[in-house]
Amino acid sequence: xATVIDGKAVxxxxxxxxxxxSQRLTxxxxxxxxxxVVIVGxxxxxxxxxxxxxxxxxxxxxxxxxxxxxxxxxxxxxxxLVEKLNADPAVHGILVQxxxxxxxxxxxxxxxxxxxxxxxxxxxxxxxxxxxxELDTAFVPCTPAGSMLLIERALGRDLxxxxxxxxxxxxxxxxxxxxxxxxxxxxxxxxxxxxxxxPALCRSADILVAAVGRPEMIKxxxxxxxxxxxxxxxxxxxxxxxxxxxxxxxxxxxAEARAGAITPVPGGVxxxxxxxxxxxxxxxxxxxxx
Ligand code: GUN
Numbered sequence: 001x002a003t004v005i006d007g008k009a010v011x012x013x014x015x016x017x018x019x020x021x022s023q024r025l026t027x028x029x030x031x032x033x034x035x036x037v038v039i040v041g042x043x044x045x046x047x048x049x050x051x052x053x054x055x056x057x058x059x060x061x062x063x064x065x066x067x068x069x070x071x072x073x074x075x076x077x078x079x080x081l082v083e084k085l086n087a088d089p090a091v092h093g094i095l096v097q098x099x100x101x102x103x104x105x106x107x108x109x110x111x112x113x114x115x116x117x118x119x120x121x122x123x124x125x126x127x128x129x130x131x132x133x134e135l136d137t138a139f140v141p142c143t144p145a146g147s148m149l150l151i152e153r154a155l156g157r158d159l160x161x162x163x164x165x166x167x168x169x170x171x172x173x174x175x176x177x178x179x180x181x182x183x184x185x186x187x188x189x190x191x192x193x194x195x196x197x198x199p200a201l202c203r204s205a206d207i208l209v210a211a212v213g214r215p216e217m218i219k220x221x222x223x224x225x226x227x228x229x230x231x232x233x234x235x236x237x238x239x240x241x242x243x244x245x246x247x248x249x250x251x252x253x254x255a256e257a258r259a260g261a262i263t264p265v266p267g268g269v270x271x272x273x274x275x276x277x278x279x280x281x282x283x284x285x286x287x288x289x290x
Contacts, residue, residue, distance in 0.1 A: 001256060001257060002229070002255075002256045002257075002258075002259035002260055002261050002262040003154070003260065003261040003262075004256070004261075004262060004263075004264055005150050005153070005154050005230075005261050005262060005263045005264075005268060006267065007146075007150060007263055007264075007267055007268040007269055007270065007271045007272050008267045008271045010149065010150060010153060010271075010272065010275075011146075011271035011272050011274070011275040012271075014149070014272075014275040014276075014278075014279065015056065015059065015060060015275050015278060018060050018275070018278050018279055018282050019059065019060045019061055021282060022060050022061040022062060022282055022285075023061050025282070025285060025286060025289060026061065029289040029290075031285055031288065031289040032061070032062065032063050032090075032285075033060070033061070033062040033063070033092050033093075033281050033282050033284070033285035034062060034063040034064075034065065034090045034091045034092050034093070034281075034285070035053070035057050035062055035063070035064055035065070035091070035092065035093040035094075035095065035119065035277075035278075035281045036065045036066075036067065036085045036088075036091045036093070036094050036095070037050050037053050037054060037064065037065070037066050037067070037095045037097065038066075038067045038069065038078070038081065038082070038085075038094070038095065038096045038097065039066070039067070039068050039069070039097045040069045040070075040071065040073050040078065040096075040097075040100055040101055040104065041069075041070070041071035041100075041101050042071065043099065046097045046098075046099075049097065050066065050068075050097050052274060053095070053274055053277060054066055056274050056275075056277075056278060057278060057281070060278050060282070062278070062281060062282075063090065065091065067081060069081070071101050073101075073104070074103075074104075075103070075104045075105060075108070075109070078096075078100075078104060078109055079108075079109065079112050082094065082096065082109060082112045082113055083112065085117070086112075086113070086114040086117060089288070091117065092117060092119075092281055092284040092285040092288055093117055093119035093277075093280060093281035093284050093285075094113050094114070094117045094118065094119065095119055095120055095277065096109055096110070096113065096120075110122045110123060111123060111124060115139075116284065116287065117284060118139050119139055119142075119277055119280035119281050119284060120139070120141060120142065120277075121138065121139040121140050121141040121142070121145075121176070121280070122141065122171075122172070123139075126138050126139045126140075127171070127176075130176055130179050130180070131179055133183050135183065139280050139283075139284075140176065140180065140276075140280075141172055141173070141176045142272075142273045142274070142276035142277045142280065143172065143173050143232060143269060143272070143273045143276075144173055144176040144177040144180055145180070145272075145276045145279075145280075146269060146272025146273050146275060146276040147173075147177055147209065147230050147232060147269050147272065148177065148180045148181070148184070149272065149276070150230060150263060150268070150269065150272060151181075151207060151228060151230060152184075154228050154260075154261040155207075155228060155261075158184075158185065159181065159184040159185050159186040159207070160185040160186075161185075161187075162186050162187070162206040162207055163186070163187050163189075163204055163205055163206045163207070164178075164181045164186040164187065164188045164189070164205060164206065164207040164208075164209065165188075165189050165191055165201055165202055165204065165205035165207070165208050165209070166178045166181070166188065166189070166190050166191065166209045166211065167191045167192070167198070167202065167208070167209065167210050167211065167212050167218065167249070168190075168191075168192065168209075168210070168211035168212040168213070168232070168249075169190050169192045170211065173211040173232055174190060174192075174209075174211050175190070177209055177211065177232075178190045181207065181209075186206075186207060189201065189205075198222070199219070199221070199222045202218060202222040202223065202224075203221075203222055203223070203224050204224065205224055205227055206224065206226075206227055206228065207227065207228045207230070208222075208223060208224070208227050208228070208229045208230070209230045209232065210229070210230070210231050210232060210233055210248065210249035210250050211232035211233065211249065212233065212249050213233055213235065213249065214233070214235070214249055215233070215235035215237050215247045215248075215249070216235075216247055216248070216249070216250065216251040216252075217249050217250075217251075218231075218249055218250040218251065218255065219251050219254060219255075220251055220253075220254020220255045220256075220257060220258055221254070221258070222255075223250075223254075223255045223258040223259050224258075225258050225260075226258075226259070226260040227258070227259050227260060228259070228260055228261045228262075229250060229255055229259045229261070229262040229263065230263050230268070230269060231248035231249055231250040231252070231262070231263050231264075231265050231268060231269065232248075232249065232269050233247075233248040233249030233250070233265065234246055234248065234265060234266070234270060235247050235248065235249070246265055246266050247265060248263075248264075248265030248268070250262070250265075252264065252265065
């Protein structure tokens with residue numbers, strides 16, 4: 001049976017380190033890390049995420065500034081708010097919660113965020129820095145960065161010589177994780193819906209990352225015995241009793257029987273995302289403090 005990778009425990013560890021470092025930064029420089037979270041409209045899932053980001057920020061000793069705007073907010077108004085936050089020295093991280101209402105172009109809003117405050121790592125400048133391996137000054141997207149930390153902790157070794165397969169090619173998860181694995185010297189393949197013989201490709205992976213958003217698509221016999229399996233999927237499905245339950249992109253029970261290490265859903269990658277958002281905000285505050 002696989003070792004279960006406890007993302008909740010690793011995230012708590014990371015957050016405790018951030019809190020201590022944040023207190024030190026404030027004591028030494030007077031700078032209090034500040035994160036502005038902007039939400040437009042009333043998407044219930046987004047409201048839950050935003051509330052939890054604010055709570056964790058405060059626990060880390062940060063200033064958390066929430067801007068909740070009505071659904072009718074225009075793109076021009078949102079751009080004006082982002083520009084105001086760009087210019088505010090007390091704000092080190094800006095996060096505009098996605099998805100935005102249809103009448104607002106998310107792409108242009110993301111590109112309006114100052115790259116040095118783009119703690120989501122979605123701005124072209126940060127995407128480019130990750131692509132060229134300039135990790136010292138980039139902001140890396142939080143879910144991929146958190147997944148990578150779990151991989152490094154699970155393996156406890158350099159990834160040189162290991163084969164990684166990433167299933168899913170999104171800009172938010174698949175592509176950045178592939179870049180991080182490549183930077184860490186793994187040999188990386190990105191698979192997607194047009195990939196031929198996906199089960200065989202997955203079986204070649206020492207590190208298998210599932211980020212497709214399809215409940216339990218990756219079957220147990222697609223997992224190479226002893227592989228490290230990172231399940232980024234969070235899918236809500238109806239359980240046997242008719243109640244909703246959360247499952248990942250990997251058929252967990254089957255995969256656990258073959259993997260060397262595996263992340264559960266929930267409690268794997270999920271908690272890491274917020275922890276890495278706080279890490280990025282602290283990094284930004286430190287850079288601003290000089
Ligand atoms: N919506 C769901 N996940 C994310 C995320 O990581 N960042 C932002 N800005 N919005 C999201």
